[in-house]
Amino acid sequence: MISLMVLAMTPIREKIPGIFNNHFLLLAGIMVLGLIIRLIPVTYNIINGQVILPEFDTYYHLRRITYTIEHFPFTNIYDSYVNYPGGYLIGWPPLFDLIAATLSLIVGLGSPDRFTIELTSSMLPVAIGLLSLIPLYYLTKDAMGEKAALIAALVMAILPAAVFRTVFGFADHHALEVLVSLTMYVLFIRGVTMARDSGLGFSNLKENRKPVTYAVLAGIAAACMVFTWDGAPIFISIIVIYAFIQYAYDAYNKMNPEYLTVSGLITSVTALMIVAPFAATSNMGQQFQITAIYLSWFHILFLLGIAIFFLAAGMLFKTMADKKAPWYSAPAIVITAGAAALMFIKLALPQFFSNIEEGLIFLSGGSKVLQTIVEVEPLLSYNGELSFIIPWVYFSTAFILAILGFIAYLAFTLPDKKVRNVEIFLIVWTLIIIVLGLLQKRFVYLLAVNVAIFSGYMIYVGLNLAGLDNIGKAEKSRGKKKMPKAGEGAIQPALIAVFIISIIVLLPVLNNAITIASTQEQYSKDWNDACTWLRDNTPKTSYTYSADIGTAPEYGVMSWWDYGNFILYRGERPAVSNNFQTGIEDSARYFVAGDESYANSIMDKRNCRYVMIDQRMGSPYAGAMYGIFDNIPYMADEDPSSYYMFYRMPEPLGSEEVIDGNDKYYDSMYARMFYGDGCGGFNELGGIVDGLEHYRLVYVTSGIDPVKIFEYVKGSKITGTAQPGSKVELRLTLEIPGGDTNKKTYYSSAIADSDGQYSFTVPYPTSGYPGVIKAVSKYSIISGASEVLVDVPEDAISEGKVINAGVLS
Known part of the structure; x- marks a missing residue:
């Protein structure tokens, strides 16, 4: 808003020359505003000497940054x-x-x-x-002029989609993608313009x-782009397009x-010369x-x-052209x-062609794993239905302004007989980014740049029509197109226009940011808490x-892939599945398993010692807000709907259909845990189920998204005798700090066989255990009117010892 107010203050600026005409000073002011917004998370995400990072991938970046610092300048590739x-x-x-390691x-x-x-x-x-x-x-300035560029920068500084990826704590490469790609574009297009x-x-x-210098610098930026993101x-x-x-x-x-041709060759060859030595000597290159x-x-x-x-x-x-052939x-x-070259590549270099196909599948979100990721959904989709909620959250009123601005820009630019290089590039680039943004929500941070440019341009056009500062006059030095204007315009209507734009249009954008x-x-916060506890209270793993x-680290942790990076960095323990979408199938099969012995076989296969779960892994139909449970059976090659039941609940004016988990859902390892x-x-459906034999709860957080940690143990086998065919029940009272x-x-039951023999495998000790969750009694084993109390020490649990409970008369 600073630049808009300045534009309205023409008489004052004439009296105080220099300051208000200094666009670099205004740009600096805009950057200060952007800095204030982006530092807001400092007020809540620095706790107990830790930064509570806001997103999954940031945790692996911190793991890799820490690794790089310890092995500088080398980073891990495995x-x-x-x-x-x-x-x-x-x-x-x-x-x-x-960069982060060097600065650290x-x-x-x-x-x-x-x-x-x-x-x-x-x-x-x-x-x-x-x-x-x-x-x-600079890119906007070259295409639209200085004032439009300042307004575009202002919008970018406060645009929620841009703030989202650049706030304090969001230590991810996405921000660098935007900076490097913008730098590459402005260098290349300036070089092309000068070359022409x-x-x-x-x-x-x-x-x-x-x-030539600009083309070389663009090539360096292109090489940096290769080193920034695999996309x-x-x-x-x-x-190229x-x-x-x-x-x-x-x-x-x-x-x-x-x-x-010369500009493109210099840029691509420069990038090739920088990238080739690293690529050829990389693990895959060798x-x-x-x-x-x-x-x-x-x-x-x-390249x-x-x-x-x-x-x-x-x-x-x-x-x-020399042959005077038709231009087309x-x-x-x-x-x-190009089509023939693709066919040749498919036959001669199938690996190269396969990567092109995989890239297109990635952009379309067509793979099985990608279909489980919310941010891969189309921009205008929410819960599978057409919705504008995401554009509104991340762009607010700037989204509408950008659409109008793009249309206006096309209307003012295309009819001209001499459309400039930068204008052609801006249009082509924007159309491609629109397609990417519509395909996947994850690209809102890329779309933010073009939304900022064209919403800024639309505001510029509006100010011009209001007669502010004679904006309609062409600035021929920059090749600006002459904009229509409503006249000179007095200061009073100009200020009114500025305030209307500022309050009605930009304040919703700022509010969302x-x-x-x-x-x-x-x-x-809950996963930071849980993983910190895991790091400090479980056996340390090597390497x-x-x-x-x-x-070969000693053991791993089973969890859903969303949380793997938390475990890797904050917990400093190996994870079966993480945000690289590794190990998902085994994790999925484990959590939907209805049989503990089958789940144990997966734990043994993956050499896991702990399991971590949270409320969010549950189903929204079972009370988990934003629950993601449906993704778990889907990745286990099962039908998610088979885990639900549908019934009608009577109401005063009729009945309402209700969805809840069925026996299959509540018998899954996730639900039982x-x-x-x-x-x-x-259980939640009123049925009686036995406690898990090899899993003991060792920690639970108390936040809004409770995280629970279970230890996978051998368990102690309690044996005894009772009346043949009689029901034998086992109970143990536990104290769970932080729980509901x-x-x-802890409950389990068994039926004595024809010889009167019964047995239980139990995971909790009654003595000798230093953990947070402890037994406050001995095991009570009851059959009819008879009861026996059994003490189970910790070494019996960890070593799988057998304890004889004696005879239940």
């Missing part, structure tokens, strides 16, 4: 703690983690403690988010150092395209693998292909040749930050 006990190759490019070492004077690492890494996305405003400003204006060609490279080909391909459109436009206008997930020969071939495209397209368009003949040949920055994820190929604490007794009630009864 982690034996992931997909335990199988291990996993890490696909994330390392640039973000290397500087701040920590070469030996940073854990809090310094977390604090520095948490500030990094804030800094990156603010720095992104600079290339945004100076007539750059192969014969005069030395005389045109400035556009880098998406960003770089936007330049733009170049094709620009070639066609130049052919239509009978312009020599050599400037574009194996001559072609995969886009890891740095490999895919990236060498990809080489772009260089070939620029060289071949430049030669083709020039040749066709060269684009048609390029499209045909503050709300996002002020809201802590409901599960973060915490040296988990390379060949290392979470709802019944593994203790058995009456302080006391819980």
